[in-house]
Amino acid sequence: MRYFFETYGCQMNKAESASIEQILLLRGWTASDYAETADLVVINTCSVRATAENRILGRLGWYAALKKARSGDFSSAKRTNPFAVEVPQKKLSLIVTGCMAERLKDDLKKQHPVVDYVVGTFQKQHFEDIIDCIEQNKSFSDLKETAVYSFAPLSYEQGAFQSFVPIMHGCNNFCSYCIVPFVRGREVSRSADEILVELDYLSAKGVREVTLLGQNVNSYKWEETVDGKTVTVDFPALLERIAARLKTSNSSIGWVRFMSSHPKDVSDRLIDVIAREKVLCRHIHLPVQNGSTSVLSAMNRKYTREDYLTLVEKIRNRIPDVSLSTDILVGFPGETEADFEQTLSLMREVQFETAYMYYYNPREGTAACSMKNQIPLEEKKRRVGLVIDLQLQITKDKLMQRVGEKVTVLAEAVSRDNKDELLGRTERDERVVFYGDESLIGKFVTVELSELTGNTFRAKIC
Ligand code: SF4
Structure with missing residues (x-):
């Protein structure tokens, strides 16, 4: 079984998506690179701005077309979404969670029947039950609210530093x-x-x-x-x-x-x-x-x-x-x-x-x-x-004023502009690029800040 996440909004949403992903990984699920090939899509939503909600509603239209295509009705999917690609015919379950799910609750499901489960802020303890039912091709209908928010046990992403x-x-x-x-x-x-x-x-x-x-x-x-x-x-x-x-x-x-x-x-x-x-x-x-x-x-x-x-x-x-x-x-x-x-x-x-x-x-x-x-x-x-x-x-x-200083950076990734360079961040949350081997990613490195380009420092390893 394969899953795909769409996560909108703040760091808390990212952490919560990572914790749901842990539940799936522990049950033997694997990540899908595309929604088209997933058995389960989780949309973790944001309500802070109306534009964020509108974007998510647009995505629900796209998923409605995908579900039709998955059920074999590809011509209708193509009418709704001209970019639709032919996809495997298997069941797709769609969970919407996060702030928009809490704000709209059942109205969201009524207005967008493509959504299988709307999981609000105080219903997150039911994720395991829902996944159980998806795995058994059954549906879960007993989503109760708890009085107190339940923290997810772990937000760690495999291999992350x-x-x-x-x-x-x-x-x-x-x-x-x-x-x-x-x-x-x-x-x-x-x-x-x-x-x-x-x-x-x-x-x-x-x-x-x-x-x-x-x-x-x-x-x-x-x-x-x-x-x-x-x-x-x-x-x-x-x-x-x-x-x-x-x-x-x-x-x-x-x-x-x-x-x-x-x-x-x-x-x-x-x-x-x-x-x-x-x-x-x-x-x-x-x-x-x-x-x-x-x-x-x-x-x-x-x-x-x-x-x-x-x-x-x-x-x-x-x-x-x-x-x-x-x-x-x-x-x-x-x-x-x-x-x-x-x-x-x-x-x-x-x-x-x-x-x-x-x-x-x-x-x-x-x-x-x-x-x-x-x-x-x-x-x-x-x-x-x-x-x-x-x-x-x-x-x-x-x-x-910082140019010339020696600082510690955590090397985060290969730079997008030059594959021989790494992108890192100081503890003061400043971006730094420097020449360095990929093996340094995830390590603390001491560098000297040599110049500033835009808001990013260029630096040399000391
Ligand atoms: S009400 Fe909103 S902006 Fe104000 S402290 Fe709470 S989360 Fe922050």
Whole structure:
């Protein structure tokens, strides 16, 4: 039996797809290079933007044609999809999971009968049952929701030297533009011991870098009983335990990253732990979203411009070699020209190494969608264009200051432009290309940064 995955959206989706893939591999399934030849297709969906959902709906039309072709009705498939190729006539099962599955639930199946199973956020414990039934050519109809999200046991991909480790799930913040709390549910943390056991497993597999994942990792909170007393493990305490475990076990894991962080939950203790524990990468993604306090308030971000700037100052004082990246969202309803100028001035002041920049897109089901004073599209595009131009200049200036330094990179892949070169990444999340043998992929290499091309360093192995 062969499977094929389509995964959209965030790193959490990628981790969850990898964990479903593990279930299939353990049962003897193999990956198919093409959907056309698979017995099972899993579409792991994203709801963050309407465009992401529309793209997935388009794919369902394509799968409807594929299913017809697979059932022998090739002429009809050809009418729907002129690019349809002749495919083996065998049954295809289609599972849709992820945020869009949770948002639309049974409506998705009713409107798109091509879908065999819609598996929402709180039904993921049924994957084994569904696969059982697919293997036996039966159908499974008892999809119940659990009260609490169940973490997948393992997100490791065979042979990988980088891996995601989900540590918490869901979000309690309800930023007014964001659909995530509605489709991922409330925050729930994974047992600290389970996380450590997964890290032991990844070490045994020779993994070099892990990224701890959660919608808001800083709200991680696990309660356990020690000597009859309840002990709370928060995010700084979890990072301390992880650092200690990696040290004592002489682990292959040399770098630990985490994402995403909400600025309101970054404590002094967290900053101290990052400063102290060298295994924690010198890179923090700290989404500011906007530089105007009144816009931040309308976004329900629960911090002010001044809070954010104070936090950045603390982080930079305590961890001078840290790189900071951020998300910038402009054109939020009611954002005035003066508000927008505040975002540009915050960017100039903080000097982020990189930023993900986008303009506000109304998302049905969120508070901001029905707010008055929506900004015209042309104006939103103008504003995002200006923040992109500014950030490009800041990024270039900051990277130029690094030329000449010796740094460690994790070699990730052969460069797409030159097969004699490797592409690597520093712990500060900078891209580096250098001449090197393929055997170095998955290893830490010391290089000297010799020049900058665009946002990528060229370097020489030391
Ligand atoms: S913190 Fe805000 S933006 Fe992030 S997932 Fe939660 S609601 Fe969405």
